[in-house]
Amino acid sequence: xxxxxxxxxxxxxxxxxxxxxxxxxxxxxxxxxxxxxxxxxxxxxxxxxxxxxxxxxxxxxxxxxxxxxxxxxxxxxxxxxxxxxxxxxxxxxxxxxxxxxxxxxxxxxxxxxxxxxxxxxxxxxxxxxxxxxxxxxxxxxxxxxxxxxxxxxxxxxxxxxxxxxxxxxxxxxxxxxxxxxxxxxxxxxxxxxxxxxxxxxxxxxxxxxxxxxxxxxxxxxxxxxxxxxxxxxxxxxxxxxxxxxxxxxxxxxxxxxxx
Amino acid sequence: xxxxxxxxxxxxxxxxxxxxxxxxxxxxxxxxxxxxxxxxxxxxxxxxxxxxxxxxxxxxxxxxxxxxxxxxxxxxxxxxxxxxxxxxxxxxxxxxxxxxxxxxxxxxxxxxxxxxxxxxxxxxxxxxxxxxxxxxxxxxxxxxxxxxxxxxxxxxxxxxxxxxxxxxxxxxxxxxxxxxxxxxxxxxxxxxxxxxxxxxxxxxxxxxxxxxxxxxxxxxxxxxxxxxxxxxxxxxxxxxxxxxxxxxxxxxxxxxxxxxxxxxxxxxxxxxxxxxxxxxxxxxxxxxxxxxxxxxxxxxxxxxxxxxxxxxxxxxxxxxxxxxxxxxxxxxxxxxxxxxxxxxxxxxxxxxxxxxxxxxxxxxxxxxxxxxxxxxxxxxxxxxxxxxxxxxxxxxxxxxxxxxxxxxxxxxxxxxxxxxxxxxxxxxxxxxxxxxxxxxxxxxxxxxxxxxxxxxxxxxxxxxxxxxxxxxxxxxxxxxxxxxxxxxxxxxxxxxxxxxxxxxxxxxxxxxxxxxxxxxxxxxxxxxxxxxxxxxxxxxxxxxxxxxxxxxxxxxxxxxxxxxxxxxxxxxxxxxx
Numbered sequence: 087x088x089x090x091x092x093x094x095x096x097x098x099x100x101x102x103x104x105x106x107x108x109x110x111x112x113x114x115x116x117x118x119x120x121x122x123x124x125x126x127x128x129x130x131x132x133x134x135x136x137x138x139x140x141x142x143x144x145x146x147x148x149x150x151x152x153x154x155x156x157x158x159x160x161x162x163x164x165x166x167x168x169x170x171x172x173x174x175x176x177x178x179x180x181x182x183x184x185x186x187x188x189x190x191x192x193x194x195x196x197x198x199x200x201x202x203x204x205x206x207x208x209x210x211x212x213x214x215x216x217x218x219x220x221x222x223x224x225x226x227x228x229x230x231x232x233x234x235x236x237x238x239x240x241x242x243x244x245x246x247x248x249x250x251x252x253x254x255x256x257x258x259x260x261x262x263x264x265x266x267x268x269x270x271x272x273x274x275x276x277x278x279x280x281x282x283x284x285x286x287x288x289x290x291x292x293x294x295x296x297x298x299x300x301x302x303x304x305x306x307x308x309x310x311x312x313x314x315x316x317x318x319x320x321x322x323x324x325x326x327x328x329x330x331x332x333x334x335x336x337x338x339x340x341x342x343x344x345x
Numbered sequence: 346x347x348x349x350x351x352x353x354x355x356x357x358x359x360x361x362x363x364x365x366x367x368x369x370x371x372x373x374x375x376x377x378x379x380x381x382x383x384x385x386x387x388x389x390x391x392x393x394x395x396x397x398x399x400x401x402x403x404x405x406x407x408x409x410x411x412x413x414x415x416x417x418x419x420x421x422x423x424x425x426x427x428x429x430x431x432x433x434x435x436x437x438x439x440x441x442x443x444x445x446x447x448x449x450x451x452x453x454x455x456x457x458x459x460x461x462x463x464x465x466x467x468x469x470x471x472x473x474x475x476x477x478x479x480x481x482x483x484x485x486x487x488x489x490x491x492x493x494x495x496x497x498x499x500x501x502x503x504x505x506x507x508x509x510x511x512x513x514x515x516x517x518x519x520x521x522x523x524x525x526x527x528x529x530x531x532x533x534x535x536x537x538x539x540x541x542x543x544x545x546x547x548x549x550x551x552x553x554x555x556x557x558x559x560x561x562x563x564x565x566x567x568x569x570x571x572x573x574x575x576x577x578x579x580x581x582x583x584x585x586x587x588x589x590x591x592x593x594x595x596x597x598x599x600x601x602x603x604x605x606x607x608x609x610x611x612x613x614x615x616x617x618x619x620x621x622x623x624x625x626x627x628x629x630x631x632x633x634x635x636x637x638x639x640x641x642x643x644x645x646x647x648x649x650x651x652x653x654x655x656x657x658x659x660x661x662x663x664x665x666x667x668x669x670x671x672x673x674x675x676x677x678x679x680x681x682x683x684x685x686x687x688x689x690x691x692x693x694x695x696x697x698x699x700x701x702x703x704x705x706x707x708x709x710x711x712x713x714x715x716x717x718x719x720x721x722x723x724x725x726x727x728x729x730x731x732x733x734x735x736x737x738x739x740x741x742x743x744x745x746x747x748x749x750x751x752x753x754x755x756x757x758x759x760x761x762x763x764x765x766x767x768x769x770x771x772x773x774x775x776x777x778x779x780x781x782x783x784x785x786x787x788x789x790x791x792x793x794x795x796x797x798x799x800x801x802x803x804x805x806x807x808x809x810x811x812x813x814x815x816x817x818x819x820x821x822x823x824x825x826x827x828x829x830x831x832x833x834x835x836x837x838x839x840x841x842x843x844x845x846x847x848x849x850x851x852x853x854x855x856x857x858x859x860x861x862x863x864x865x866x867x868x869x870x871x872x873x874x875x876x877x878x879x880x881x882x883x884x885x886x887x888x889x890x891x892x893x894x895x896x897x898x899x900x901x902x903x904x905x906x907x908x909x910x911x912x913x914x915x916x917x918x919x920x921x922x
Contacts, residue, residue, distance in 0.1 A: 119767035126764050145773040154764040161761075188761040225779045229787055236791030243798045248833040276779050 131161040149179035166288035166310030168192045196311035228268040235261045283316035285342040294335035298323035305335045380470035395444040401463045411459045416452040421445040448477040500527040503588045505603035515625030516719040520571040525564045539584035544573040550684035574656040575610040624716035626655020632729035640737045645699045652692035657682045665697050666710040672700040701736040818850040819918040836906035841888040851921045873920045
């Protein structure tokens with residue numbers, strides 16, 4: 087086995103260097119986050135939200151930024167953008183209790199009542215335990231399982247003792263099944279995040295009409311913070327579906343924002 | 346008992362009427378025996394009722410049917426009812442006999458005096474005369490009840506009033522309910538108090554029983570008092586009180602109602618002193634501390650007691666003082682009330698726990714309390730004396746006192762949770778890692794390692810095979826045995842394979858298809874000793890048997906089988922070399 091150590095070392099190093107492929111923030115931007123937090127704490131929520139938005143526009147994706155931005159909007163009474171940013175933060179930090187608590191409070195404050203608190207999307211996001219993991223975490227977990235399986239195969243190839251090879255066979259079967267399961271969950275999540283688009287109503291109130299234009303009949307009205315599934319976009323109009331699927335219609339795209 | 350309805354009426358009517366009159370007759374201040382008829386003029390064949398009432402103690406004799414003269418009379422029926430009553434601790438019996446009489450001829454009917462003997466004394470009734478007219482007779486209207494004869498309503502009645510119909514707000518008044526019974530004290534009344542709307546009430550504060558004379562009759566009176574404190578000004582109405590009069594004997598139950606009572610509540614007069622908070626009554630205030638000297642951080646309990654007459658339950662608490670530099674905790678008030686002579690008196694105590702935070706001499710200021718006294722119609726203010734407390738230096742390790750009146754923590758408001766602090770780093774990711782080539786490169790890496798390992802293994806085996814072809818058959822056979830030892834291969838399989846391969850090579854022909862005899866002959870032909878040939882023959886037979894029948898193997902370890910094979914190969918190689 088010692089002859090093959092360089093191969094394993096190469097694998098470990100490759101995985102260890104993985105996060106280094108991300109672009110790190112400059113110290114100035116980190117100071118900006120701290121300064122924006124100070125703005126928030128002094129009650130200047132509008133300015134704080136503006137700076138948080140600018141940091142996010144610069145490409146930083148952080149659950150902290152989205153959560154703080156959600157708070158700044160909530161304090162302004164903008165439930166739509168508060169829920170939107172809490173949902174974005176939840177995607178990045180799905181196990182964070184503060185994000186879930188504030189998201190629930192914001193949902194409780196909105197004008198539209200769904201069948202269940204938070205609507206069907208909220209149920210989807212909490213009932214499945216794998217939803218407590220991000221897509222990246224699932225992908226890395228699956229990769230780790232694959233690496234373990236590969237190591238077992240190597241043991242099968244090079245082990246001289248028959249008993250060792252026999253144990254490696256059993257372990258390979260178990261790890262192989264785990265790899266199949268993990269890869270399925272990861273694939274499903276990858277697909278759903280790419281295929282299912284959710285939107286949040288950011289307008290204070292918007293009429294939902296039966297077609298992509300103002301000349302269509304009004305079907306119902308949504309208020310800020312309502313969450314829906316994006317079905318289609320045509321020009322400046324967005325077709326959405328509410329939890330349950332019975333209610334759907336078109337709204338101006340400016341009235342909603344995608345997660 | 347299929348009696349015609351009119352006969353039932355004829356029997357029950359006079360009986361019920363006489364029972365209704367029973368208490369009236371029984372309690373009259375008259376001779377112990379009395380006889381009366383329900384009317385003094387009747388027609389022939391009409392029915393006349395004669396009632397004879399006898400009152401005595403403890404027993405009364407049954408009166409005999411009196412003699413009747415002047416007209417022929419038939420006695421249709423006779424019934425007797427009696428009632429035992431206890432009045433002022435004295436037992437008396439009232440016996441009433443009813444005779445239904447039917448005059449058969451006109452004339453003047455004279456009912457002779459009826460006499461009885463009680464305690465050796467003879468008593469008798471007055472004679473009664475009744476005019477019996479021939480044919481139909483229209484009776485005159487009933488006269489007004491003669492003095493001394495009471496109706497049922499006059500026998501039992503209830504009254505309600507308040508002792509002060511014009512009180513001040515917060516002043517105690519008594520609602521008085523009285524039940525009058527001409528039959529003396531009966532069972533405890535079923536008293537349904539009315540809803541005292543606009544009053545704070547304390548329930549029954551007093552209950553009395555006494556006798557009184559009313560319209561020359563003696564009544565047993567049950568009096569119940571309820572303390573009321575008006576809480577609003579203006580005219581208040583107390584709904585009638587209901588009294589359930591129980592049924593007894595032939596008498597059905599009845600319900601009596603009092604009249605509605607009106608109370609005009611006055612507001613308190615002007616001129617209230619500063620600090621007056623609505624207290625009404627006659628009150629006093631007192632204050633004390635549990636210790637006159639305490640250490641820093643040791644609690645000092647100030648107890649303030651407001652006591653006196655009034656609505657103690659709803660009295661406002663006095664304004665307790667603060668002491669500069671001291672922490673303080675207020676506990677809930679403790680109230681103790683009781684009714685004395687119909688008046689509500691009691692005390693209300695409030696505790697304040699002070700915690701001195703610095704040493705020195707301190708003074709708990711005077712506490713004032715103002716109230717309105719409705720008896721004098723004046724505002725009064727009472728005060729406590731200042732209390733001195735000496736505070737000594739405390740122990741550094743002294744624990745803070747437990748807070749009085751700890752409650753369940755309750756949420757009083759909801760807000761979102763606070764923002765997160767600035768992170769130690771910020772990332773600018775390029776989308777999910779599953780969409781980055783490096784991620785899939787990482788997937789390929791183990792695969793490459795596996796392929797490389799497989800190739801390494803294949804190449805290694807080929808190299809070993811090439812190396813093995815250049816050495817002597819005996820050496821190769823020994824290498825095979827060594828490999829078998831390392832890889833835990835089946836020893837009999839390995840031994841058979843190694844021996845077969847070695848002999849085939851040395852004999853120059855495959856031996857796997859030969860019989861044991863043919864193999865032996867070949868070995869003999871090559872000059873191998875016959876003993877060794879037999880050993881080889883036996884060994885081959887053993888390995889074959891064990892290979893095809895594993896259960897037939899002797900208790901021989903794999904290592905010894907391989908060793909034995911090596912020894913056999915060495916012996917053979919001696920001949921072939």
